[in-house]
Amino acid sequence: MTEPGRRSTIESLSNPLVKRMRLLREKRHRRTEGLFLAEGLRIATEAREAGVLPQWLFLGPEGDTHPLAAALVADTLAAGGEVIDTTGAILSKLSGKDNPQTVVGIYAEPQTTLADLDRDTAPIWLVAERLRDPGNLGTMLRTGDAVGAGGLILLDESTDPYAVEAVRASMGAIFTQKLVVARWDEFLAWLRQGPGQLVATWLGDDTQDYQAVRYTAPTFILTGNESQGMPGEYAAAADVRVKMPMMGKADSLNAAIATAVMAYEVLNQRRRHR
């Protein structure tokens, strides 16, 4: 898409493009199309600042009056995308919400693989195994951005990172963090081809206090399934198994919380020893 894009108007709820894009709220249509949907000027602006522009940009009744919307329109057209002026009802239909955001962007899924990752570009990488909750997934991406992680590697059957809830919870980090879906055995083989400390947050035996370990870059923080944790063989294959102190009745933290507490410890150690 290097040809300049075009701008059009759609006002009918039964327009075929609207119908087609609306289906992107379902995973199988995202897979077939290789596209996903992100709502809101804030997230679309994060994407633009990361150099990612939508293939289609739907604008609500406020159009491009906001300076950030105007910048988004200009850059989308320059990149060969299509800008579509539309109604509040159509935005509602696309987003599935009664009070839709002012813009909806349709983006290409990056399809990044392990082979595409350069582990040396970041000191921290997040790895999640059978993550089930899209809100947790998006929150992990947001945390990854905050701690300077390179991206998130999703193992086995995790929830779809391009679901609307995950994109929303990422607050734009879906566009700044690399995202790879892989099987455990593929991941482990790739990991061992180069440097990398695999750290499992583990509730079983043979663990160390998470502050007692000296982390070395690149650190891969592995978090297990929300209710079951990770299989024992995954923890056993890690270079170190760690646990946060638990002072109360509960024996575990929310998966996104555990990942964040770990990631800030790794970041803090790097800040101290720099």
Added chain:
Amino acid sequence: MTEPGRRSTIESLSNPLVKRMRLLREKRHRRTEGLFLAEGLRIATEAREAGVLPQWLFLGPEGDTHPLAAALVADTLAAGGEVIDTTGAILSKLSGKDNPQTVVGIYAEPQTTLADLDRDTAPIWLVAERLRDPGNLGTMLRTGDAVGAGGLILLDESTDPYAVEAVRASMGAIFTQKLVVARWDEFLAWLRQGPGQLVATWLGDDTQDYQAVRYTAPTFILTGNESQGMPGEYAAAADVRVKMPMMGKADSLNAAIATAVMAYEVLNQRRRHR
């Protein structure tokens, strides 16, 4: 309720008690009844271990075959509650889910006030201002339990802590953490009647790195609204304003994540200096 309870059977979806309890998924009915609903044997067992038993315990077709269910039934009856053997369809109706948990408990809302809190019983207290997301709220309770906090104080117009989603995300911590709803001015007046360091996680100016501050017990960790943060006057009234390092594009963390990262720093300092 010190009279021994009773055990009955309900098989009709139109039973008046079922209809009434089902309405507890709505906030206004929870307020009127002073009751809330918690799903699942795991959460009900956490409650039982914290000494909290349901007024009504609905059992699905599996009945009390599980040892934890049997213990729950015995203790509920001993405390004067009512145990109701029921169907999967009724549990679905109560929980609003297609695949319901095996038990649903109906509990009295504790109605704790600031005057009821003994700040010296815990080194950490969480405070959230206009928290909107029930998942974040429940996750904060769960984190509070993990770090040994005493409870969560909800300021101004926060989401209802007894919503089903919040109870679920708390993983039982709703029964172990104190929970108070208060206005900011009430809270500040109460806080200043005794010892307590108020720490605001703040995105504005005049902040210190969150690891550069020495925290003193009891530490009150104040987190602002998910999208707007807290009002400037709240931050100004705090004893210290802190910020976590942000290495990426984003300028903020998810509210529950920020709270957890802060709370583990406070806990870690206490672990080091003990």
